[in-house]
Every structure is written in C-alpha cells, then in structure tokens.
Amino acid sequence: MFLSINVGLLDGFGLAMFLPLLQMVDGNASDVSKEGLGNLGFIVNGMGYMGLDLNLTNVLLMLSLFFVFKGMAQYGNGLYEVILRQYFVKNTRVSLTKAMSRMSYRSFALSDIGRIQNTMTAEVSNIIQAYQQYFGAFQQGILVTVYMLFAFFVDAKFAVLICIGGGVTNFVYNRIYKVTKRLSNKLTSDANLFQGLIIQFTGNFKYLKATGSLHQYNRKLIESISVIDKNFKKIGKLGVIVSASREPLLIIVVCAVILIQVNGMGGSLASILISLLFFYRALSSLLQMQTAYNGFLAVSGSLANMSDFQRDLQLAEEEDGTVEIDSFEDKIVLDKASFIYVEDRPVIRNVNLSIQKNETIALVGESGSGKTTLINVLVGLLPLTRGTMTIDGIDRNELRIASYQKRIGYITQDPVVFNDTIFNNITFWDEATPANIERFKKVSELSRIGDFVNDLPEKQHTVLGNNGVNLSGGQKQRISIARELYKDVDILVLDEATSALDSETERAIQNSIDALKGKYTVLIVAHRLSTIKNASRILLMDKGEITVEGDFESLMKTSGRFKRMVELQEMSPANQDVVPEKPSIQI
DSSP states (O other), rough: HHHHHHHHHHHHHHHTHHHHHHHHHSSOOOOOGGGGGGGHHHHHHHHHHHHOSSSSSHHHHHHHHHHHHHHHHHHHHHHHHHHHHHHHHHHHHHHHHHHHTTBBBBHHHHHHHHHHHHHHHHHHHHHHHHHHHHHHHHOOOOOHHHHHHHHHHOOHHHHHHHHHHHHHHHHHHHHHHHHHHHHHHHHHHHHHHHHHHHHHHHHTTHHHTTOHHHHHHHHHHHHHHHHHHHHHHHHHHEEEEEEEEHHHHHHHHHHHHHHHIIIIOOOOHHHHHHHHHHHHHHHHHHHHHHHHHHHHHHEEEEHHHHHHHHHHHHBBBBOSSSSSOOOOEEEEEEEEEEEEEETTTTEEEEEEEEEEEEEEEEEESSTSHHHHHHHHHHHHOOSSSEEEETTTTTTTTGBOOHHHHHEEEEOOOOOOOSSSHHHHHHTSSSOOOHHHHHHHHHHHHHTTHHHHHTTTTTTGGOOOGGTTTTOOOOHHHHHHHHHHHOOSSEEEEEEEETTTTTHHHHHHHHHHHHHBOOOOTTEOOOOOOGGGTTTTTTEETTTEEEEEEEEHHHHHOOOOOHHHHHHHHOOOOOOOOOOOOOOOOOO
C-alpha cells in the first residue's frame, strides 16, 4: 500500500508540472501562475524555496525528476510484489504438501483423487493468477484514490464527477462480475472431475486398450473437455467485454467532462487539461481495477476450492502421539480389536493377537475375510475403531506413528516403482557411496534382479519409466522386494508379494524370505499357501475374525477348511511349474 501510494503521488506531482508548461505555450514565463493548480500551487512555491526560477528548463527538470522517482518507486513496488507473490505461492505449495503428508490413510482412501490431483497442480497455478489479479485491482484502487485526491485539490467538483463516473461503470460491470464468479466455481468443479477421469485413463490404459474400450472412454473424456471448454469460452467472452468496453467508456466520460468544464464551469484551457489528466488517470485506473477484479473473479472458484481443500486436509489430519521408538524390541498385541469403515459393518472384529519379535506370521482366507485390513492395522495405517493395540507395551495412540512405521518394510501385490533409475528406486535416493553400492548389489542378487540389470546398457542407472511401464510384473515385484531388503527394518510385511512371480523366481524369493526367519518379524498375506509352509503361525481368517491358528502341519490335521484350500490350490493349473520368466525389460 505504501509503495503504491508513492507511485501515485509521484505520478500526480509529475502531471501537475504540465500546467506551467501549458501556461508557457506562448513562450512567456511571466504569465505562469499557480492559480490554475488550485491547492497544488505549493509545488510552484516549493520551486521558489529551492531557488529555482520558474522557467522552461527548471519546469522540465522537475517534471523529469518526479517521473524518475516514480520509476524508482514503481521498480521497488514491482520487486516487492514479486517477492510477496513467490512467498505466497511457495507457502501454499509447502503447506499443502505438509498437510497431505499428515493426512490419515483412511481419509485418503475415501477422498476424491481427481480433486486432490487438480488442487495440487492446476489450482495452485490458478491462485497465482488470482493473487496477481487481486493485488492488481488493489493497487489500481489505491491509484484511483490518489488521483481523486489530486483532482479534489485542483477542483473539488471533478472529484464528484470521478465518483459519478466510477459508480456508472461499476453498475455496468456488476452483472458481469456475478456471472463470472458463478462460472468460475462451476469450472473448478468440472476440472476436478476431468482430473479424476485422466487419472483413471492412465491407470487403466492397458485394460481399455486390450478390450477395445478406449473409444467409449474417450467419449466420456471429450464430453468433460467440452463442458470445461464451454465455461472457459463464457468466462473469456466476459473478460473480452470488460476489456473492449474500457476505452469507449473512458472516452465517453472524458468528453462529457470536457463539455461540463467548458460550458458549465467556464474554466481555462490549461486548468481543463490538467484536470482532465487527473480525471483520465483516475478513470483509467478505475477501469483497470474493474478488469483486474473480473480476472480475479474468473479464478475465484479456485480460491474457494483451495480454502475448502485446506480445511478438509486439516479435518483429515491423522491423530498422532508423542512417544518415539528407535526399534521394535518385544511384541505387538491386539486386544478385542475391531475396525469399521461403514457403521455396523466391521471389517475385522474382536481380534486378539500377540506377535512376538522375529516371529513369522501368515494370514490366509478368502477375499474379503479381513486379511489386508488387519495388516493395515498392524502397520499403523488404520487406527482401531474399538479395542487396543500396543507395540512394546506402548499404546498405539500414544506413539508417534511415523517412528514405528520407519521400522517396517512393506511389499504389496501392486509393486511400487518410481520414474527414476533402478539404483534410486532400490536405495530410495541414497548417496552412491561404495558401501551403498555394495549393499545395492547384495540385495539385487538376493531379489534376483542382478541378471537383467547387468544386461542393460545403463545397468543400475537405467530409468524405469512411469510406474515401471517398461518392466514385466515379476521384474517390478523384484524391484519392490529389493528396496525393502535394502532398508534397515525390524518388521517385513509381504501382502501377496510373490503373486506376480513365476514359480522358479517365487521359490528363490521364498528361500530368501525363509532365510530371514528369526532375523525379522515377518507378516505374510498369502494367496499361494505353498509359500507359507515354514511360517511360525498361520492365522485362518473368515468374516473379519481369526477362526483358527497353528503351523502348516497342525492346520492340515485339525482344520478341514484349511486342508481343502491347500488341496484345491495343488490341483489348480495356476500353481503348476511354469517356464522361468525371461528378463524382458525394454528401455
């Protein structure tokens, strides 16, 4: 505000120096008077106090100095605006990123992914535009005020005319503002939907391509694009109306003022022109303010969405304790544990379980029996709805959960592969020191990726593409396994981890996992029951409850259900040996 006022004041003083110039048009400096400047006559008096004669050279010198100082003030104003804008943008992006990292897994699972994607990317760009337009309107508003004050000092009647002119133009644009704001809100909503469709398009591209469904899905995308395009055109049309009507309105008002000044007020030509200069500046700033404000309204929907999104992230923030742990030392205990997504429909119910350090536990059961949900509870992703969970005697709710989760290696049936090099994928961007390189090589051999990595031209520096698009399913899984083996963890979770591997690779990985028995606490969710023969305990789940538990041999003898599951899998062709998978990466 201070810098914008300085710009306006210096510009006003510079414009005021045109009056002495206009009075010198006949070349006679003795005809110059301060009366035409009204209350701004102190500028001419000031020149006298400074010992400057009122001649053409000195007037031009003062005029130049005022505009040089205005340029300096404008530079400072613009530079400070850049600093503020970038602070605002950085602070917004950082706060969103931090809020996302504090979001609970349950809230994330229930969120609109399209909205998250759109808000974190496109909407941030829109609020940059909103910032520029808003403060552009703010600065022009300050200049309008400054020029009105100058016009008031020259002639109070002109200040009244400015107010009238501003009121008339504001009435004209008011309807446009309302329509623009409504369209902006709808545009944000449509953009969220489009982002969700794009995420699904890229995530399911293989299926859509293989089933000939791309054309049908494309129609849905094109319909969404058309809706967005229609709203963009409407907003753009309104913006063009504001921009195109600015100059004609300005000239009409200026012509009206000239007529009023000449015919109604009997002013001199010089005073008319200097008054019109201030009047023109004020109206120009007013119309620029209106244009900027309309531009702000065009993206105001993004600001509303951003505010709502930030509030939702705060509400979705995970409740966290304060106790930190450096390692898992004793046991995990669940007591009457239940978890419910939807009221009266528990996913797991009344589970009592104690897992000792370095014990290997396997969870089996049909789809929907609660295996993965129980694992999500054990790794701290989901807080219990009822019951208690303790880690080394510490209540889960008292723990700083991230400190516990750092002790966990997690291998899922959907391998996590980043668009980066093989080395960075496995080491999670560790520095390539000799010790880390040696550690990388060991886990590469252990996870059976050494052969295909060494066959690549760039070897471990090969970039894998988006979600490992250039890898086979088995190769992606082995990359994921290698990453977890590289980490320093106490608990290793394998959620259908070998489901994408061929029989030979699966056996090799299984041998590696068996070799970890007694060194890590291993939690296994298994579909192939042959892979859990060496587990310390097998938990058979049904409808969210642990119905029976024991080792493989004892369950084969005591549980008819478990025995039938094993026999059915042994009979299934899917579980017969297959030809070992040949490395097929194409970079």
